[in-house]
Amino acid sequence: MKNSFNFTEDQRDYLQEICNIGMGQAGKSLSVLFEQYVTLSVPSIEIFAAKSLITTLKRLIPAEKISAVRQGFYTHVVDPNICGESITIFSNTDFEQLAQLIDLDDEVTYEVQEEMLLEISNIINGACLSGIAQQISERFFSTPPSMMGQSIIIESLLNKDHLIWDHALSIKIQFIVDKHSFHCDLLLLMPDSSVEYLQNVLNRLIDEL
Template identity: 35%
Template sequence: MSGEHLDEELRDVFQEITNVAMGRAADLLARLLNNYVVLPIPVVNLMERAELNMALTSLEEFESVSAVCQGFVGSRIAGEALLIFNDTSFQDIAELTNFAGDITPQIELELLMDIANILIGACLKGLAEQLDVSFSQGQPVILGQHLALNDLVSGKAGRWTRALTIEIPYRLEGRNVDCDLLLLFTEDSLKVLEDKVSFMLE
Protein backbone atom coordinates (compact mmCIF):
# COMPACT_ATOMS: atom_id res chain seq x y z
CA MET A 1 0.00 0.00 0.00
CA SER A 2 1.75 3.11 -1.15
CA GLY A 3 1.73 6.55 0.41
CA GLU A 4 -1.33 7.97 2.03
CA HIS A 5 -3.84 6.58 -0.42
CA LEU A 6 -5.69 3.35 -0.61
CA ASP A 7 -5.29 1.45 -3.84
CA GLU A 8 -8.47 1.86 -5.91
CA GLU A 9 -8.83 -1.87 -6.52
CA LEU A 10 -8.40 -2.58 -2.82
CA ARG A 11 -10.98 0.04 -1.91
CA ASP A 12 -13.47 -1.58 -4.29
CA VAL A 13 -12.92 -4.99 -2.67
CA PHE A 14 -13.38 -3.62 0.85
CA GLN A 15 -16.50 -1.85 -0.35
CA GLU A 16 -17.83 -5.06 -1.85
CA ILE A 17 -17.36 -7.19 1.28
CA THR A 18 -18.74 -4.40 3.46
CA ASN A 19 -21.83 -4.23 1.24
CA VAL A 20 -22.57 -7.88 1.97
CA ALA A 21 -21.92 -7.52 5.71
CA MET A 22 -23.95 -4.36 6.18
CA GLY A 23 -26.80 -5.84 4.16
CA ARG A 24 -27.13 -8.61 6.73
CA ALA A 25 -27.00 -6.12 9.59
CA ALA A 26 -29.64 -3.95 7.93
CA ASP A 27 -31.86 -6.98 7.41
CA LEU A 28 -31.75 -7.79 11.15
CA LEU A 29 -32.46 -4.16 12.04
CA ALA A 30 -35.35 -3.98 9.57
CA ARG A 31 -36.92 -7.07 11.15
CA LEU A 32 -36.47 -5.77 14.68
CA LEU A 33 -38.02 -2.40 13.86
CA ASN A 34 -40.35 -3.61 11.11
CA ASN A 35 -39.19 -0.75 8.94
CA TYR A 36 -37.26 -0.55 5.66
CA VAL A 37 -33.59 0.37 6.09
CA VAL A 38 -32.04 2.55 3.38
CA LEU A 39 -28.59 1.24 2.52
CA PRO A 40 -25.92 3.59 1.20
CA ILE A 41 -22.62 2.77 -0.46
CA PRO A 42 -20.02 2.36 2.29
CA VAL A 43 -17.20 4.92 2.25
CA VAL A 44 -13.74 3.35 2.52
CA ASN A 45 -10.71 5.51 3.35
CA LEU A 46 -7.27 5.44 4.84
CA MET A 47 -7.12 8.35 7.23
CA GLU A 48 -5.28 10.09 10.01
CA ARG A 49 -7.03 10.49 13.32
CA ALA A 50 -7.30 14.25 12.79
CA GLU A 51 -9.40 13.61 9.69
CA LEU A 52 -11.99 11.50 11.48
CA ASN A 53 -14.45 14.33 12.03
CA MET A 54 -14.36 15.00 8.27
CA ALA A 55 -15.54 11.44 7.74
CA LEU A 56 -18.58 12.10 9.88
CA THR A 57 -19.94 15.00 7.88
CA SER A 58 -23.26 13.20 7.37
CA LEU A 59 -23.94 13.72 11.08
CA GLU A 60 -22.82 17.34 11.30
CA GLU A 61 -26.31 18.72 10.93
CA PHE A 62 -27.37 17.19 14.24
CA GLU A 63 -26.97 19.21 17.41
CA SER A 64 -26.09 16.28 19.61
CA VAL A 65 -25.15 12.64 19.23
CA SER A 66 -24.74 9.56 21.42
CA ALA A 67 -22.14 6.90 20.71
CA VAL A 68 -21.03 3.38 21.52
CA CYS A 69 -17.60 1.94 20.84
CA GLN A 70 -16.67 -1.74 20.70
CA GLY A 71 -13.21 -3.13 20.11
CA PHE A 72 -12.62 -6.32 18.15
CA VAL A 73 -9.60 -8.49 17.48
CA GLY A 74 -8.76 -11.74 15.70
CA SER A 75 -6.28 -13.29 13.25
CA ARG A 76 -3.83 -10.39 13.68
CA ILE A 77 -6.56 -7.90 12.76
CA ALA A 78 -7.61 -5.33 15.35
CA GLY A 79 -9.91 -2.39 15.34
CA GLU A 80 -12.94 -0.76 16.80
CA ALA A 81 -16.50 -0.21 15.74
CA LEU A 82 -18.04 3.15 16.53
CA LEU A 83 -21.80 3.58 16.34
CA ILE A 84 -22.92 7.20 16.40
CA PHE A 85 -26.58 8.12 16.75
CA ASN A 86 -28.32 11.41 16.18
CA ASP A 87 -30.22 12.07 19.39
CA THR A 88 -33.46 12.82 17.58
CA SER A 89 -33.60 9.10 16.66
CA PHE A 90 -34.65 7.88 20.09
CA GLN A 91 -38.31 8.87 19.90
CA ASP A 92 -38.77 7.01 16.63
CA ILE A 93 -36.86 3.95 17.78
CA ALA A 94 -38.95 3.80 20.95
CA GLU A 95 -42.12 3.88 18.83
CA LEU A 96 -40.81 1.21 16.47
CA THR A 97 -39.94 -1.09 19.37
CA ASN A 98 -43.38 -0.43 20.89
CA PHE A 99 -41.93 1.18 23.97
CA ALA A 100 -44.71 3.18 25.60
CA GLY A 101 -43.23 4.87 28.68
CA ASP A 102 -41.15 8.00 29.18
CA ILE A 103 -37.86 8.01 27.33
CA THR A 104 -35.40 8.55 30.15
CA PRO A 105 -31.60 8.68 29.63
CA GLN A 106 -31.50 5.08 30.89
CA ILE A 107 -34.05 3.95 28.28
CA GLU A 108 -32.08 5.80 25.58
CA LEU A 109 -29.01 3.93 26.72
CA GLU A 110 -30.78 0.59 26.44
CA LEU A 111 -32.10 1.39 22.97
CA LEU A 112 -28.64 2.54 21.89
CA MET A 113 -27.04 -0.66 23.17
CA ASP A 114 -29.69 -2.84 21.51
CA ILE A 115 -29.14 -1.26 18.11
CA ALA A 116 -25.35 -1.28 18.57
CA ASN A 117 -25.36 -4.99 19.40
CA ILE A 118 -27.32 -5.79 16.26
CA LEU A 119 -25.46 -3.58 13.80
CA ILE A 120 -21.92 -4.08 15.09
CA GLY A 121 -22.35 -7.81 15.76
CA ALA A 122 -23.93 -8.64 12.39
CA CYS A 123 -21.55 -6.45 10.41
CA LEU A 124 -18.42 -7.91 12.03
CA LYS A 125 -19.78 -11.43 11.62
CA GLY A 126 -20.42 -10.79 7.93
CA LEU A 127 -16.91 -9.42 7.42
CA ALA A 128 -15.29 -12.24 9.42
CA GLU A 129 -17.01 -14.92 7.34
CA GLN A 130 -15.88 -13.39 4.07
CA LEU A 131 -12.32 -12.85 5.30
CA ASP A 132 -12.26 -16.32 6.86
CA VAL A 133 -11.26 -14.98 10.26
CA SER A 134 -12.83 -15.04 13.70
CA PHE A 135 -13.27 -11.83 15.69
CA SER A 136 -13.73 -11.69 19.41
CA GLN A 137 -15.53 -8.53 20.50
CA GLY A 138 -14.83 -6.53 23.62
CA GLN A 139 -17.51 -5.11 25.86
CA PRO A 140 -19.36 -2.20 24.26
CA VAL A 141 -18.46 1.11 25.89
CA ILE A 142 -20.68 4.19 25.95
CA LEU A 143 -18.59 7.10 24.69
CA GLY A 144 -21.22 9.61 25.67
CA GLN A 145 -24.82 10.70 25.42
CA HIS A 146 -25.95 14.03 24.01
CA LEU A 147 -22.52 15.20 22.95
CA ALA A 148 -21.55 17.63 20.23
CA LEU A 149 -19.96 15.62 17.40
CA ASN A 150 -16.65 17.47 17.75
CA ASP A 151 -16.43 16.61 21.46
CA LEU A 152 -16.95 12.97 20.65
CA VAL A 153 -14.34 12.87 17.91
CA SER A 154 -11.70 14.91 19.69
CA GLY A 155 -11.86 13.01 22.93
CA LYS A 156 -12.64 9.41 22.80
CA ALA A 157 -12.28 7.26 19.75
CA GLY A 158 -9.45 4.94 20.66
CA ARG A 159 -5.70 5.31 20.59
CA TRP A 160 -4.96 4.96 16.89
CA THR A 161 -3.20 7.55 14.75
CA ARG A 162 -3.97 6.21 11.28
CA ALA A 163 -6.57 3.67 10.27
CA LEU A 164 -8.51 2.06 7.48
CA THR A 165 -11.99 3.47 8.02
CA ILE A 166 -15.25 2.14 6.64
CA GLU A 167 -18.21 4.43 7.18
CA ILE A 168 -21.74 3.05 6.85
CA PRO A 169 -24.56 5.57 7.31
CA TYR A 170 -27.82 3.74 8.10
CA ARG A 171 -31.18 5.47 7.57
CA LEU A 172 -34.70 4.26 8.24
CA GLU A 173 -37.18 5.07 5.51
CA GLY A 174 -39.85 7.55 6.54
CA ARG A 175 -38.36 7.91 10.02
CA ASN A 176 -36.10 10.37 11.72
CA VAL A 177 -33.48 7.75 12.50
CA ASP A 178 -29.88 8.26 11.45
CA CYS A 179 -26.85 6.40 12.68
CA ASP A 180 -23.34 5.98 11.37
CA LEU A 181 -21.40 2.79 11.89
CA LEU A 182 -17.70 3.47 11.59
CA LEU A 183 -15.28 0.54 11.43
CA LEU A 184 -11.69 1.48 12.20
CA PHE A 185 -8.95 -1.04 11.40
CA THR A 186 -5.50 -0.31 12.85
CA GLU A 187 -2.64 0.39 10.49
CA ASP A 188 -0.98 -2.88 11.59
CA SER A 189 -4.03 -4.77 10.35
CA LEU A 190 -3.83 -3.47 6.80
CA LYS A 191 -1.24 -5.95 5.53
CA VAL A 192 -3.25 -8.88 6.95
CA LEU A 193 -6.45 -7.51 5.41
CA GLU A 194 -4.70 -7.09 2.06
CA ASP A 195 -3.52 -10.70 2.18
CA LYS A 196 -7.01 -11.88 3.10
CA VAL A 197 -8.64 -10.18 0.12
CA SER A 198 -5.80 -10.77 -2.36
CA PHE A 199 -7.69 -13.67 -3.99
CA MET A 200 -10.47 -11.21 -4.84
CA LEU A 201 -7.96 -8.99 -6.66
CA GLU A 202 -6.70 -11.68 -9.01
Protein backbone atom coordinates in the same frame (compact mmCIF):
# COMPACT_ATOMS: atom_id res chain seq x y z
CA MET B 1 1.70 7.83 5.12
CA LYS B 2 3.27 4.79 3.56
CA ASN B 3 2.35 4.30 -0.07
CA SER B 4 1.30 0.75 0.82
CA PHE B 5 -1.61 2.21 2.80
CA ASN B 6 -3.20 3.46 -0.41
CA PHE B 7 -5.69 0.88 -1.66
CA THR B 8 -5.48 -0.18 -5.27
CA GLU B 9 -8.69 0.08 -7.26
CA ASP B 10 -9.15 -3.70 -7.11
CA GLN B 11 -8.56 -3.78 -3.34
CA ARG B 12 -11.05 -0.97 -2.74
CA ASP B 13 -13.70 -2.56 -4.98
CA TYR B 14 -13.33 -5.94 -3.26
CA LEU B 15 -13.41 -4.40 0.22
CA GLN B 16 -16.55 -2.50 -0.71
CA GLU B 17 -18.23 -5.72 -1.82
CA ILE B 18 -17.24 -7.38 1.47
CA CYS B 19 -18.68 -4.42 3.40
CA ASN B 20 -21.87 -4.55 1.31
CA ILE B 21 -22.47 -8.10 2.54
CA GLY B 22 -21.91 -7.15 6.20
CA MET B 23 -24.05 -4.04 5.78
CA GLY B 24 -26.83 -6.07 4.20
CA GLN B 25 -26.90 -8.48 7.14
CA ALA B 26 -27.03 -5.58 9.60
CA GLY B 27 -29.79 -3.87 7.60
CA LYS B 28 -31.82 -7.08 7.55
CA SER B 29 -31.44 -7.47 11.33
CA LEU B 30 -32.63 -3.88 11.85
CA SER B 31 -35.59 -4.39 9.51
CA VAL B 32 -36.67 -7.38 11.59
CA LEU B 33 -36.32 -5.41 14.84
CA PHE B 34 -38.12 -2.31 13.52
CA GLU B 35 -40.57 -4.09 11.20
CA GLN B 36 -39.71 -1.29 8.80
CA TYR B 37 -37.71 -0.96 5.60
CA VAL B 38 -34.18 0.27 6.35
CA THR B 39 -32.36 2.32 3.70
CA LEU B 40 -28.63 1.57 3.41
CA SER B 41 -25.86 3.72 1.97
CA VAL B 42 -22.94 2.66 -0.18
CA PRO B 43 -20.04 2.01 2.25
CA SER B 44 -17.61 4.92 2.39
CA ILE B 45 -13.98 3.77 2.67
CA GLU B 46 -10.96 5.98 3.33
CA ILE B 47 -7.67 6.19 5.19
CA PHE B 48 -6.95 9.27 7.29
CA ALA B 49 -4.20 10.55 9.56
CA ALA B 50 -4.59 10.76 13.33
CA LYS B 51 -3.85 14.49 13.22
CA SER B 52 -6.92 15.04 11.01
CA LEU B 53 -9.26 12.95 13.22
CA ILE B 54 -11.63 15.75 14.26
CA THR B 55 -11.85 17.23 10.76
CA THR B 56 -12.56 13.78 9.34
CA LEU B 57 -15.24 12.97 11.92
CA LYS B 58 -17.03 16.29 11.31
CA ARG B 59 -17.03 15.63 7.57
CA LEU B 60 -18.23 12.04 7.93
CA ILE B 61 -20.91 12.84 10.52
CA PRO B 62 -22.35 16.31 9.80
CA ALA B 63 -24.80 16.43 12.71
CA GLU B 64 -25.27 19.00 15.47
CA LYS B 65 -25.73 16.47 18.26
CA ILE B 66 -24.90 12.77 18.36
CA SER B 67 -25.13 9.82 20.69
CA ALA B 68 -22.49 7.14 20.30
CA VAL B 69 -21.79 3.56 21.37
CA ARG B 70 -18.42 1.85 20.98
CA GLN B 71 -17.32 -1.77 20.79
CA GLY B 72 -13.81 -3.05 20.30
CA PHE B 73 -13.31 -5.97 17.91
CA TYR B 74 -10.35 -8.25 17.28
CA THR B 75 -9.45 -11.60 15.72
CA HIS B 76 -7.28 -12.82 18.62
CA VAL B 77 -6.74 -11.66 22.18
CA VAL B 78 -2.93 -11.74 21.79
CA ASP B 79 -1.34 -10.09 18.73
CA PRO B 80 -4.54 -9.96 16.62
CA ASN B 81 -4.31 -9.87 12.83
CA ILE B 82 -7.14 -7.34 12.74
CA CYS B 83 -8.44 -5.14 15.53
CA GLY B 84 -10.30 -1.90 15.77
CA GLU B 85 -13.19 0.11 17.12
CA SER B 86 -16.77 -0.12 15.97
CA ILE B 87 -18.65 3.11 16.74
CA THR B 88 -22.39 3.38 16.16
CA ILE B 89 -23.33 7.05 15.88
CA PHE B 90 -26.95 8.20 16.21
CA SER B 91 -27.65 11.66 14.79
CA ASN B 92 -30.24 14.02 16.27
CA THR B 93 -32.22 11.09 17.65
CA ASP B 94 -35.91 11.42 18.54
CA PHE B 95 -36.11 8.86 21.36
CA GLU B 96 -39.91 8.83 21.47
CA GLN B 97 -39.98 7.77 17.80
CA LEU B 98 -37.18 5.30 18.44
CA ALA B 99 -39.24 3.71 21.22
CA GLN B 100 -42.14 3.38 18.78
CA LEU B 101 -39.85 1.71 16.27
CA ILE B 102 -38.94 -1.07 18.68
CA ASP B 103 -42.48 -1.23 20.08
CA LEU B 104 -41.46 -0.11 23.57
CA ASP B 105 -44.26 1.02 25.89
CA ASP B 106 -42.10 2.02 28.87
CA GLU B 107 -41.50 5.62 29.85
CA VAL B 108 -38.54 6.85 27.82
CA THR B 109 -36.21 7.82 30.67
CA TYR B 110 -32.50 8.56 30.22
CA GLU B 111 -31.69 4.99 31.25
CA VAL B 112 -34.19 3.58 28.73
CA GLN B 113 -32.64 5.76 26.02
CA GLU B 114 -29.23 4.26 26.77
CA GLU B 115 -30.63 0.73 26.75
CA MET B 116 -32.17 1.30 23.32
CA LEU B 117 -28.93 2.67 21.89
CA LEU B 118 -26.87 -0.19 23.33
CA GLU B 119 -29.27 -2.84 22.02
CA ILE B 120 -29.49 -1.40 18.52
CA SER B 121 -25.72 -0.88 18.34
CA ASN B 122 -25.05 -4.46 19.41
CA ILE B 123 -27.37 -5.78 16.71
CA ILE B 124 -25.84 -3.64 13.96
CA ASN B 125 -22.26 -4.31 15.01
CA GLY B 126 -22.68 -8.05 15.47
CA ALA B 127 -24.41 -8.61 12.14
CA CYS B 128 -22.07 -6.39 10.14
CA LEU B 129 -18.82 -7.74 11.58
CA SER B 130 -20.06 -11.31 11.23
CA GLY B 131 -20.75 -10.73 7.54
CA ILE B 132 -17.34 -9.16 6.96
CA ALA B 133 -15.51 -11.87 8.92
CA GLN B 134 -17.09 -14.66 6.87
CA GLN B 135 -15.87 -13.11 3.63
CA ILE B 136 -12.24 -12.89 4.78
CA SER B 137 -12.20 -16.25 6.61
CA GLU B 138 -11.68 -14.69 10.03
CA ARG B 139 -13.63 -14.65 13.27
CA PHE B 140 -14.21 -11.41 15.14
CA PHE B 141 -14.65 -11.17 18.90
CA SER B 142 -16.23 -8.03 20.35
CA THR B 143 -16.17 -6.26 23.68
CA PRO B 144 -19.55 -5.40 25.26
CA PRO B 145 -21.10 -2.19 23.90
CA SER B 146 -20.53 0.91 26.02
CA MET B 147 -21.82 4.47 25.80
CA MET B 148 -19.40 7.14 24.63
CA GLY B 149 -21.88 9.93 25.16
CA GLN B 150 -25.43 11.03 24.60
CA SER B 151 -26.41 14.29 22.86
CA ILE B 152 -22.80 15.41 22.52
CA ILE B 153 -20.93 17.26 19.78
CA ILE B 154 -18.83 15.22 17.35
CA GLU B 155 -15.60 16.94 18.46
CA SER B 156 -15.85 15.30 21.88
CA LEU B 157 -16.19 11.78 20.50
CA LEU B 158 -12.48 10.92 20.36
CA ASN B 159 -9.33 12.64 21.58
CA LYS B 160 -6.63 12.64 18.91
CA ASP B 161 -3.96 13.18 21.58
CA HIS B 162 -4.75 9.76 23.08
CA LEU B 163 -4.53 7.77 19.85
CA ILE B 164 -1.80 5.12 19.51
CA TRP B 165 -1.90 4.92 15.69
CA ASP B 166 -0.69 7.25 12.96
CA HIS B 167 -3.24 6.38 10.29
CA ALA B 168 -6.51 4.50 10.32
CA LEU B 169 -8.90 2.90 7.90
CA SER B 170 -12.42 4.27 8.20
CA ILE B 171 -15.45 2.37 6.88
CA LYS B 172 -18.72 4.28 7.22
CA ILE B 173 -22.10 2.59 6.71
CA GLN B 174 -25.38 4.51 7.02
CA PHE B 175 -28.78 3.19 8.16
CA ILE B 176 -31.95 5.28 7.73
CA VAL B 177 -35.67 4.82 8.43
CA ASP B 178 -37.25 7.97 6.96
CA LYS B 179 -40.72 7.34 8.36
CA HIS B 180 -39.43 7.52 11.94
CA SER B 181 -36.55 9.98 11.43
CA PHE B 182 -34.07 7.26 12.41
CA HIS B 183 -30.51 7.89 11.26
CA CYS B 184 -27.36 6.15 12.42
CA ASP B 185 -23.90 5.48 11.05
CA LEU B 186 -21.65 2.54 11.77
CA LEU B 187 -18.03 3.68 11.75
CA LEU B 188 -15.37 0.96 11.70
CA LEU B 189 -11.87 2.20 12.55
CA MET B 190 -8.78 0.02 12.07
CA PRO B 191 -5.16 1.04 12.81
CA ASP B 192 -2.12 0.84 10.53
CA SER B 193 -1.14 -2.76 11.27
CA SER B 194 -4.66 -4.03 10.61
CA VAL B 195 -4.79 -2.14 7.31
CA GLU B 196 -1.61 -3.85 6.10
CA TYR B 197 -2.92 -7.29 7.06
CA LEU B 198 -6.29 -6.58 5.43
CA GLN B 199 -4.54 -5.55 2.21
CA ASN B 200 -2.70 -8.88 2.14
CA VAL B 201 -6.01 -10.72 2.64
CA LEU B 202 -7.62 -8.72 -0.18
CA ASN B 203 -4.71 -9.49 -2.52
CA ARG B 204 -5.09 -13.21 -1.81
CA LEU B 205 -8.84 -13.13 -2.42
CA ILE B 206 -8.40 -11.16 -5.64
CA ASP B 207 -5.79 -13.66 -6.90
CA GLU B 208 -8.25 -16.49 -6.24
CA LEU B 209 -10.91 -14.98 -8.51
